[in-house]
Amino acid sequence: MRELCEQAVAAALGAGASYADARVIVRRSQVVGTRNRRVERLDDVESEGIGVRVLVDGAWGFACDRRLDTAGAETAATKASAFARAAPGGHSRALAKLRPAQGEYRTALEKDPFAVSLADKIDLCLRAERALEHKDVTVATASVRAQREHRVFVSSDGVATDQELVECGGGIDAFATRDGITQIRSHPSAHGGSSAQAGWEYVESLELEREAPRVGEQAAALLHADLCPSQVTTVVIDAEQMELQVHESVGHPTELDRVYGTEAAYAGTSFLGPEDLGSLRYGSEHMNVTADSTTPGGLGTFGFDDEGVPARREPVVAEGVLRNFLTSRETAARIGSGAGGSMRADGWSRMPLVRMTNLHLEPGEGSLEELIAGVDDGVFLQTNKSWSIDDKRLNFQFGTQIAWEIKGGQLGRMLRDATYTGQTPEFWGSLDAVAGPEEWVLQGLTNCGKGQPGQHAHVSHGAAPARFRDVQVGFGS
Amino acid sequence: MSASLELAERALRAAEADEALAVVQREVSGLARFAGSEVHQPTLIDNEVVELQIVRDGRLGLASGNRTDDEGLRELAARAAAAADNAPADPDFPGLAPAAEPPTVEGYDEETAGLEAEEQAHLAAAAIEASDLDLYGFFTSGLTEVALASTTGLSVSQPMTDAGVLALAAVDGASGYAEQTSWRVGEVDPAGAAREATAKAERTRGAKGLEPGSYAAVLEPYAFAELLLYFAYDAFSGLGLLEDRCYAAGRIGDKVFDKRFSLADDPLDPRGLPKAFDFEGTPKRRVDLVESGVLAGVLWDRRTARLAGDGRETTASAPQSRVRHWGPLPCCLSVEGGEAGSTDELAELVGDGIYVTRLHYLSVVNPRDGVITGMTRDGTFRIRHGRVAEPLVNLRFTVSVPELLAELHGLTREPVLVNESSFYDERYPSGMLAPSVATARFDVTGTGSGPGV
Numbered sequence: 052m053r054e055l056c057e058q059a060v061a062a063a064l065g066a067g068a069s070y071a072d073a074r075v076i077v078r079r080s081q082v083v084g085t086r087n088r089r090v091e092r093l094d095d096v097e098s099e100g101i102g103v104r105v106l107v108d109g110a111w112g113f114a115c116d117r118r119l120d121t122a123g124a125e126t127a128a129t130k131a132s133a134f135a136r137a138a139p140g141g142h143s144r145a146l147a148k149l150r151p152a153q154g155e156y157r158t159a160l161e162k163d164p165f166a167v168s169l170a171d172k173i174d175l176c177l178r179a180e181r182a183l184e185h186k187d188v189t190v191a192t193a194s195v196r197a198q199r200e201h202r203v204f205v206s207s208d209g210v211a212t213d214q215e216l217v218e219c220g221g222g223i224d225a226f227a228t229r230d231g232i233t234q235i236r237s238h239p240s241a242h243g244g245s246s247a248q249a250g251w252e253y254v255e256s257l258e259l260e261r262e263a264p265r266v267g268e269q270a271a272a273l274l275h276a277d278l279c280p281s282q283v284t285t286v287v288i289d290a291e292q293m294e295l296q297v298h299e300s301v302g303h304p305t306e307l308d309r310v311y312g313t314e315a316a317y318a319g320t321s322f323l324g325p326e327d328l329g330s331l332r333y334g335s336e337h338m339n340v341t342a343d344s345t346t347p348g349g350l351g352t353f354g355f356d357d358e359g360v361p362a363r364r365e366p367v368v369a370e371g372v373l374r375n376f377l378t379s380r381e382t383a384a385r386i387g388s389g390a391g392g393s394m395r396a397d398g399w400s401r402m403p404l405v406r407m408t409n410l411h412l413e414p415g416e417g418s419l420e421e422l423i424a425g426v427d428d429g430v431f432l433q434t435n436k437s438w439s440i441d442d443k444r445l446n447f448q449f450g451t452q453i454a455w456e457i458k459g460g461q462l463g464r465m466l467r468d469a470t471y472t473g474q475t476p477e478f479w480g481s482l483d484a485v486a487g488p489e490e491w492v493l494q495g496l497t498n499c500g501k502g503q504p505g506q507h508a509h510v511s512h513g514a515a516p517a518r519f520r521d522v523q524v525g526f527g528s
Numbered sequence: 529m530s531a532s533l534e535l536a537e538r539a540l541r542a543a544e545a546d547e548a549l550a551v552v553q554r555e556v557s558g559l560a561r562f563a564g565s566e567v568h569q570p571t572l573i574d575n576e577v578v579e580l581q582i583v584r585d586g587r588l589g590l591a592s593g594n595r596t597d598d599e600g601l602r603e604l605a606a607r608a609a610a611a612a613d614n615a616p617a618d619p620d621f622p623g624l625a626p627a628a629e630p631p632t633v634e635g636y637d638e639e640t641a642g643l644e645a646e647e648q649a650h651l652a653a654a655a656i657e658a659s660d661l662d663l664y665g666f667f668t669s670g671l672t673e674v675a676l677a678s679t680t681g682l683s684v685s686q687p688m689t690d691a692g693v694l695a696l697a698a699v700d701g702a703s704g705y706a707e708q709t710s711w712r713v714g715e716v717d718p719a720g721a722a723r724e725a726t727a728k729a730e731r732t733r734g735a736k737g738l739e740p741g742s743y744a745a746v747l748e749p750y751a752f753a754e755l756l757l758y759f760a761y762d763a764f765s766g767l768g769l770l771e772d773r774c775y776a777a778g779r780i781g782d783k784v785f786d787k788r789f790s791l792a793d794d795p796l797d798p799r800g801l802p803k804a805f806d807f808e809g810t811p812k813r814r815v816d817l818v819e820s821g822v823l824a825g826v827l828w829d830r831r832t833a834r835l836a837g838d839g840r841e842t843t844a845s846a847p848q849s850r851v852r853h854w855g856p857l858p859c860c861l862s863v864e865g866g867e868a869g870s871t872d873e874l875a876e877l878v879g880d881g882i883y884v885t886r887l888h889y890l891s892v893v894n895p896r897d898g899v900i901t902g903m904t905r906d907g908t909f910r911i912r913h914g915r916v917a918e919p920l921v922n923l924r925f926t927v928s929v930p931e932l933l934a935e936l937h938g939l940t941r942e943p944v945l946v947n948e949s950s951f952y953d954e955r956y957p958s959g960m961l962a963p964s965v966a967t968a969r970f971d972v973t974g975t976g977s978g979p980g981v
Binding site (some may be wrong): 084086089090092093094095096097098099102108110111112113114115116117130133134135136137139141142168169170173189190213226231232233240284294311312313314315316317319320322340398401402404436437438439440442443445446448450468470472474500502503504505506526 | 558559560561562563564565566567568569570571572573574575576577588589590592593594595597604606607608611612614615616618620646648649650652653656657664665666668688690694698743771772773777778839849850852853886889890891892893894895896901902903905922926950951952953955971973974975976977981
C-alpha cells in the first residue's frame with residue numbers, strides 16, 4: 052500500500068503539483084442491532100481505495116479511486132491535479148512546516164472485536180434487550196459495533212505513516228409509551244451508545260445487560276413524571292450531556308477552518324476570530340478544555356493525523372481563556388500559531404478537514420453529590436435527547452432524556468422533557484464547579500457531521516458533571 | 529444491460545443461499561466547493577458498492593464491499609453467508625420482492641452525466657463571478673446508478689443524474705442564500721443563484737433582535753422543505769406508527785392541518801428527482817400523505833407492511849439497508865402549491881410577522897408532538913404592513929410543526945425543487961418540491977448571532 056501511495060504522489064508531482072499526499076484506507080465495519088427481540092441489523096461492510104490530495108499553483112485538488120493498483124493511484128493523482136488546475140480563485144496557500152518522518156501506530160487492545168463471533172454479538176444484544184423489559188416499554192433496542200481501519204499515508208514532504216485503528220462500542224435504548232406520551236432512556240449514552248478505540252473489552256465494560264433494568268424502569272417512570280418547568284435556575288449537568296456541550300460549543304467553534312469561513316455554507320462559522328487567540332474569555336476560571344489525540348481509548352487517538360502530523364495534547368481553553376485553535380497545516384500557517392494535527396478524513400473518498408480529535412473538559416474536584424449539595428433550588432439534567440446550535444455556535448438549545456428537581460441540596464422528583472438554552476460565552480461564564488477525576492467519563496460518538504460532500508467523524512470527549520448558575524431551563528419566553 | 533446490473537447479476541451468482549438480493553450503487557461525481565470566492569475543497573469521487581442480502585434456512589445476512597473482481601465477490605458472499613449462519617431465523621421476514629417492471633421515469637440527462645471536472649470547476653466559477661460579495665457554497669454534479677438483481681427474478685437498474693449549486697453570499701454582518709437543483713444541468717443557473725443570494729445578503733445589513741413570541745411568518749421553500757423533512761421522517765413512518773411513537777399514531781383519517789396543505793411522496797414527478805424503484809426493488813408510486821389537511825397515510829416497506837398485517841402492502845419506501853432500521857422513508861416529498869403568485873403576496877397575507885429564508889441545525893425535541901427546534905439564517909426579516917421590512921438576527925425557533933401547519937394564510941403557486949442531500953456516504957440524489965408558505969404561527973424562543981460570516 053505504501054508503494055501505491057508513493058506512485059500516486061510521484062504522479063501528482065509529475066502532473067505539476069507542488070505538494071501531494073496519498074492515503075490508502077481499508078476499512079471493515081460490523082453493526083449488530085436488535086429491536087424487540089428480532090435482529091434488525093447485521094451488517095458487514097468493507098471499503099477500500101486511495102485518495103490523493105494535491106496543491107497545484109496554490110489550489111487544492113482531491114480525487115479518489117477504489118482500485119488499489121497502479122492505475123487507480125495514477126488516475127486519482129492525475130484527476131486531482133486537473134481539478135486543482137481548473138479551480139477558480141486567487142489561490143495562495145502555505146503549509147506549516149513538518150519534519151519528514153516515518154512512523155507506525157496500532158490501537159492497543161486485548162480482544163480483537165472481529166474475533167468475537169456474530170452469534171455472540173447477537174446474543175449480547177438480545178440479553179440486554181430482554182433486561183429492558185417493562186410493561187410500558189414498547190420498543191427495546193440494543194446494538195454493538197466494531198471497526199478496523201488500516202491507513203497508509205505518504206506525502207511529498209517526506210512523511211510516511213502506517214496505522215491500524217480498531218474501535219468498538221454499543222448501547223441500549225428503551226422507548227416507553229402510554230396515553231400519547233413517548234419517552235426514551237438510553238445507556239451508556241444516547242444516539243447509538245458509546246464507542247472507544249479499544250478491543251471488545253470496552254463493550255463488555257459497558258455492562259449493557261446489567262444497566263438495562265434501570266434504563267427500562269426510568270423510561271416507564273418518565274411517563275408519569277411532571278414536565279420540567281421553565282425557569283432561570285442552577286443546573287447540574289451529567290458527564291454525557293457535558294460532553295455534547297463541549298463538542299458543540301467549544302469543539303466546533305475552535306476549529307480554525309470555521310473561524311476562517313471555509314465551512315460557512317454548511318456547518319457554519321464561529322463567533323471566535325483569529326484575534327481572540329490568547330485573550331478571549333471563553334468561560335469562568337473553572338473551564339479547562341484540552342485537545343488530546345493521545346488519550347487512551349479515544350476515537351480521535353492516532354499516531355499521526357491525515358496530514359502526517361504527530362499526535363499531541365494541548366490546551367484549548369485554560370482557566371477560561373482561549374489558548375489554542377484546532378488546526379490544519381494550512382490554517383496553522385495562516386494564523387502563525389500551532390502546527391496542525393487535527394486533520395481527519397472520513398475514509399479514502401473524502402478530503403481531510405479540521406476535526407476534533409479527543410476534546411475534554413478537565414475535571415475539577417469533588418463528587419457529583421457534592422455538586423448537587425451546593426444547589427438550594429435547581430435541576431439535574433441527564434443524557435442528551437435533542438441538540439441545536441446556531442451557525443456561529445452562540446445560541447444553543449439542548450434537551451435531555453431525564454431531569455431531577457434539586458431542593459435543599461438533594462435530588463427530588465423526576466422531571467420529563469427538560470431543555471436548557473443559552474449563549475456560549477455567557478453560559479460557560481456561569482460555570483462554577485466541575486466534579487473531580489473520579490466522576491470523569493470518556494465517551495465516543497460516531498456521528499459528527501461536517502463538510503461537503505458530508506463526512507462523519509468519530510470523536511471522543513471526557514467530562515465530569517458540572518454546575519452552572521442562572522441558566523434558562525425550558526424554551527423561555 | 530448496464531454494467532451495474534451486470535455486476536449485480538455476478539454478485540447474485542456468487543451467493544450461496546436459498547434466496548438472495550444484490551444491490552449495486554455506482555457514483556461518479558464532482559463537487560467544487562468554494563469559500564471566500566475561491567474553490568478550496570474540490571472532490572472527485574468514483575466508486576461502486578455492491579451489497580449482498582442473503583437468506584439461508586430463514587436466516588438473513590448482509591454484507592457489502594467495493595471489490596468487484598471475482599475474488600472480491602466470493603469474499604463478499606462468504607461474509608454474507610457467515611452473517612446469515614450466525615443469525616437466528618427471522619419469523620417476520622417478508623421474503624424478497626417479486627420481479628416487477630418499474631415505471632418509466634425521467635431523471636437521467638446525458639449532458640449532466642458527462643460533465644468533467646473542468647466543466648464542474650467552470651460552473652463553480654460562473655457562480656463566483658456573478659457575486660459582488662464573497663461567495664461560499666459549491667457546484668456539484670453526479671451520475672448515480674442503482675441496480676438490483678434477485679433470485680426472485682428481479683433485474684432492474686436506474687441511472688440518475690443530479691446537478692446543483694448552493695450559494696451563500698456573505699461578508700461580515702450580511703449574508704444571503706440561494707440554491708438550485710435539477711437532474712438536468714441545463715436547468716441550473718449558478719450565476720442566477722449567486723445573484724439571488726447576493727441580493728438577499730445586501731438586505732440583511734444592520735440586523736436587529738426580536739422579542740421571543742409567536743409570530744405569523746413566511747417561510748421560503750428552503751426553510752419550509754427542511755422543516756417538513758425533519759417532521760416527515762418521524763411523522764410518516766410506518767415503523768413509528770406500528771410502535772405508537774410518531775405523530776401519525778391515532779390520527780390517520782383526521783383533519784389535523786389546514787385544508788390548503790397537501791403532501792405526497794411522489795417519485796414519479798419529473799419536476800423532482802425521480803426514482804423508479806426502492807431498495808427492495810418494489811416499483812415506486814405516488815403516495816398521498818396529507819390530502820387537504822387530512823392525514824391520509826404513512827409509508828411502508830415490505831417488513832413493516834407485513835408486521836402491520838390486514839393485507840397492508842409496501843408503498844415502495846424502503847431506503848438503503850444502512851438506514852433501514854429507521855423504517856420506511858420518503859424520497860421525493862412534494863407539497864401542493866397554493867394560489868399566491870409570489871412571496872410578496874404571502875407577506876401581504878401575513879401583514880405583521882417575520883420572513884425566513886433558510887434554517888440551520890434542526891433537532892426533533894418531541895417526535896410525538898412534532899416539536900422541532902432550530903435557527904434561522906442568511907435572510908431573516910420582519911414583515912410590517914404586508915411588506916418585507918428590516919433585517920433580523922438569526923432566530924431560535926421551537927415549533928410544533930402540526931400547529932404551524934394548522935392555520936396557513938397561503939402558499940405560492942409553483943413548488944421549487946430543494947436539494948435534500950448532504951452527500952454523506954454513497955450519493956443518492958434527493959430533493960423536495962416545496963412552495964413558500966405563510967403560516968399564522970411560528971414560535972420564536974430566542975435570538976442568536978447576526979447574519980454574515
